[in-house]
Amino acid sequence: MAAGAEHAHVMRRRAACTVDGMCVDIRTVLRKHEEELRRFRRDLFSTDPADSGLASVVPGAVLEQMRANGQTVPHRFGPVRSVTDRHAVLTIVGDILDQAVLLERPGREGSVLTLSVAAKHKQLGTRQAVDPAEARAWVEAIVGPDWLPHFYSAGNLSTVGGTSAPRQLTTAYFYLFLGADGVPHAEPEHQLGVTLSPLADAA
Numbered sequence: 001m002a003a004g005a006e007h008a009h010v011m012r013r014r015a016a017c018t019v020d021g022m023c024v025d026i027r028t029v030l031r032k033h034e035e036e037l038r039r040f041r042r043d044l045f046s047t048d049p050a051d052s053g054l055a056s057v058v059p060g061a062v063l064e065q066m067r068a069n070g071q072t073v074p075h076r077f078g079p080v081r082s083v084t085d086r087h088a089v090l091t092i093v094g095d096i097l098d099q100a101v102l103l104e105r106p107g108r109e110g111s112v113l114t115l116s117v118a119a120k121h122k123q124l125g126t127r128q129a130v131d132p133a134e135a136r137a138w139v140e141a142i143v144g145p146d147w148l149p150h151f152y153s154a155g156n157l158s159t160v161g162g163t164s165a166p167r168q169l170t171t172a173y174f175y176l177f178l179g180a181d182g183v184p185h186a187e188p189e190h191q192l193g194v195t196l197s198p199l200a201d202a203a
Contacts, residue, residue: 024133026083030141033080040077041142044094044113077142082119084131089122092138099177103190109180115139115151118171127170129156135172136199143176149200150184151176157194174199 030037079089093116100108117135119128132153140148156169175196179185187196 024084024131024137026134026137026141029080029083033077036077037141040075040092040094044075044096044142079120079122081122082131082134084134085119085128087121087123088119088128090130090134090138091118091120092116092142093118094142099188103188103192108188110185111178113176113178115142115174115176116171117174129170130172132156132172135174139174139199147176147184149198151199152187152196153199154192154194154196 075094076091077094078091080091082088082090095114095116096111097114098108099110099112100106102112102114117130117138119130120126121128132155136153139151143151152175154173154175156172177185177188187198
């Protein structure tokens, strides 16, 4: 995507809305992080593990093992301030791995692009639930409106809490399934234990 077109699609989109009508406008935050977002997008779709912002802190032997296992080094964007909670900051992590790994189906071709959006209290550092509409807005800012309908939301999955505090689902996960030819395809049969919802239904 050309830089001019990339800027246009990000700034033209006023808000992202969920299927239940919740809308969030993140343009004011996007303006402050355009270059970082552009770099995150470029690195995420790069095939070179050295482009990952985390590659420099991962031992070489671990990088080689990840390649052998059909995984890439995760890419991180943020923290950026939340527009729905003034006390929170968000971090987005992108990862690409083989479908055979995620779905535990050896021999299956294709890959999966995973985006996760996490929130934490900017002063206390504690994890907290992500607003679903805000998470969707960031996914659209990253992948653009053309790719967005091919993504599936897995909802908030990661948990915090335990015996002394209520368990809470916090981090939002999104999946894009790609065939061996790089073309997006529908949700395959899986045993992920979650219900995937097409983001196209919330457009």
